[in-house]
Amino acid sequence: MEKDIVDRIYLEKLGQVIYELTGNHYPEERLVLLAKKINAYLDKHDNKDAKFKIDEFLKTKTVFKEILDLITVPETKFFRELPQLETFAKHIVPLLKLPIVVASYACATGEEPYTIAMILEELNITNYKIYGFDINETYIQKARSGIYSKKILIDIPENYKKFVRINNDNIEIDKKIKQKVDFKVLNLIREEDFASMMERFDAAFCRNALIYFDSNSKSKAVKNIAYTLKKGGYFVVSMTEVLNPIHTHMFETIKINNIFFYKRK
Numbered sequence: 437m438e439k440d441i442v443d444r445i446y447l448e449k450l451g452q453v454i455y456e457l458t459g460n461h462y463p464e465e466r467l468v469l470l471a472k473k474i475n476a477y478l479d480k481h482d483n484k485d486a487k488f489k490i491d492e493f494l495k496t497k498t499v500f501k502e503i504l505d506l507i508t509v510p511e512t513k514f515f516r517e518l519p520q521l522e523t524f525a526k527h528i529v530p531l532l533k534l535p536i537v538v539a540s541y542a543c544a545t546g547e548e549p550y551t552i553a554m555i556l557e558e559l560n561i562t563n564y565k566i567y568g569f570d571i572n573e574t575y576i577q578k579a580r581s582g583i584y585s586k587k588i589l590i591d592i593p594e595n596y597k598k599f600v601r602i603n604n605d606n607i608e609i610d611k612k613i614k615q616k617v618d619f620k621v622l623n624l625i626r627e628e629d630f631a632s633m634m635e636r637f638d639a640a641f642c643r644n645a646l647i648y649f650d651s652n653s654k655s656k657a658v659k660n661i662a663y664t665l666k667k668g669g670y671f672v673v674s675m676t677e678v679l680n681p682i683h684t685h686m687f688e689t690i691k692i693n694n695i696f697f698y699k700r701k
């Protein structure tokens with residue numbers, strides 16, 4: 437391993453450039469994790485080449501695949517935070533006009549957008565479109581495949597299992613659903629990435645991603661997401677997250693079953 441890679445100044449610079457480009461913030465405890473990931477990456481690959489790539493990243497400030505794989509957290513699952521999804525299905529979906537168009541921001545490998553599609557299908561709604569967005573192209577490619585390990589079946593409630601096909605060790609999302617879910621690479625803090633999506637969505641999910649942002653980058657992301665919501669559209673964050681007062685002027689806060697939803701003013 438190249439010794440200087442774990443040098444404190446180098447690491448802080450890396451954290452700073454990642455922050456500028458992606459909004460992901462590196463306080464002390466995450467810097468330690470970043471150091472571990474960088475070291476593992478250097479151990480796995482040819483050190484010189486890998487180190488050269490990171491040096492290039494610092495110089496050019498252009499995000500490349502390997503860096504994104506190091507800094508993004510793909511943790512997700514089907515039907516994550518089920519009580520919130522059930523509340524959304526029961527109390528919010530009936531308020532939406534057809535066709536229902538939903539964004540799933542920071543969707544990682546696609547489990548969330550496919551879950552939303554399954555929920556709408558189960559409500560006998562067929563006139564809908566879901567868009568999954570993430571900064572990491574590797575995740576987006578996996579999402580597009582619609583193929584997951586059979587192990588995830590455990591996350592899918594019984595009545596929704598009809599929306600997947602089991603093939604040996606894998607499951608595949610039903611074709612009818614796959615056709616209605618599109619995926620695109622998008623950076624939450626890049627205003628340009630949102631330019632063509634003004635007031636496009638009836639609901640926008642962005643769960644378990646903004647927790648890695650600081651207040652400044654979170655503000656940018658929330659503003660970009662708000663721009664893509666129709667007036668009266670709903671913004672859904674994780675049940676463990678709340679919007680700060682600086683963000684809520686764009687939204688009316690609504691509490692249903694003790695769960696917060698944010699309605700675009």
Ligand SMILES: C[S@@+](CC[C@H](N)C(=O)[O-])C[C@H]1O[C@@H](n2cnc3c(N)ncnc32)[C@H](O)[C@@H]1O
Binds near residue numbers: 571572575625643645
């Ligand atoms: C922990 S996952 C959350 C997945 C899903 N929303 C959920 O709640 O299960 C966080 C995702 O945020 C994505 N992400 C991080 N920074 C991003 C950015 N600036 N723009 C878009 N996506 C980003 C990561 O690539 C990762 O897939």
